[in-house]
Amino acid sequence: MAELWFWLVSVMVALYVVMDGFDFGAGALHLVVARTNEERRTVLGAIGPYWDGNEVWLLAAGGSLFLAFPKVLAAGFSGFYLAMFLVVWSLILRGIALEFRSHVQDTLWRAFWDAVFSAASILLPVLLGAALGNVLRGVPLDASGTFELAFFTDFRTGNPVGILDWFTVLAGLFALVALAAHGALFLAWKTDGPVHDRAVRMARSLWIAVVLLWIAATAATASVNPAIFAALPGRPLGWLFSLVALAGLATVFTGLAKGHWLAAFLGSGAFLLGLLAATAACVAPVMLRSTLDPAYDLTLANAASGSHGLRTGLVWWCVGFPLAALYFAMLFRIHRGKAAAAAEGEGY
8 A cells, every 4th residue: 555655646746747847847938938028928828727726736746745654744844944945935936926927017017027937937946856856865864764954065965965966956957957848848839929939949959958968867866876776677667667758758859840749748748757757666665765874764664654544545535636637637628729918907
């Protein structure tokens, strides 16, 4: 049951990255792909129906982690306290910027909130990517099941480690570029005109950068935590999801070459989903690695809730997950077609 819940939590985290990732990417790029107020309203109109709903997956993943692995959630929240505050404030600022920019029809007002929206959209992938880097590298988890991290120390990956070092910065940069590329494909699919043309050009450049950074991040991960790749030969799911990621990447470049923007966007989602799922397959059964002593690791065996709670939670998950999936399916169907800027005074 603990293994099943590990995969349920992993799937919801991956879905959050794929779903909220495209509006992070669109936000990070919107000052580049959109030059005029009309064009920026087009970008915001493209992500407007989805961005707040996409954050449901983050809440669902956090709630599931609290239900199934409360020790991991407790250790993570206390250890990453500062980073969590930065994530929360960035999420708040994105929402405020989206809602406030059109409240006053003034160029300076709108420019300020556009800058806030872009900055928060850039910061969030970096923070979330660095968080994944910390999980892969390990944290100074002690016998009490807690840890403390400075924001940075000497930028080495050995003790004493900090939230930021060369590896976690690389992970954050890779996350930013990958999600920006994901968002560029979403805008290429959902917009037309100058915004579409600029998004396509950005996507072609960004996906080359994604491949290069992926190779660098993979080599760095093998150096920092060799156990991940040592486990791969015995993990069939790891191979399966690695193939999904590679197939997604091939679909991205094929879609870009042929102008099939939806196919390229779906390939981008498959790449991100496959990459995260393959990582989860190789990390398990360790959920939070200790850099002090492997005996202090939080694993599926020592961090899971009782079997009764897991079984009861599974019943409710089987009710809630299909409802959420149906909601998003209906949302994409209702808002199918190209996005356009709303009339002045309406929408974003």
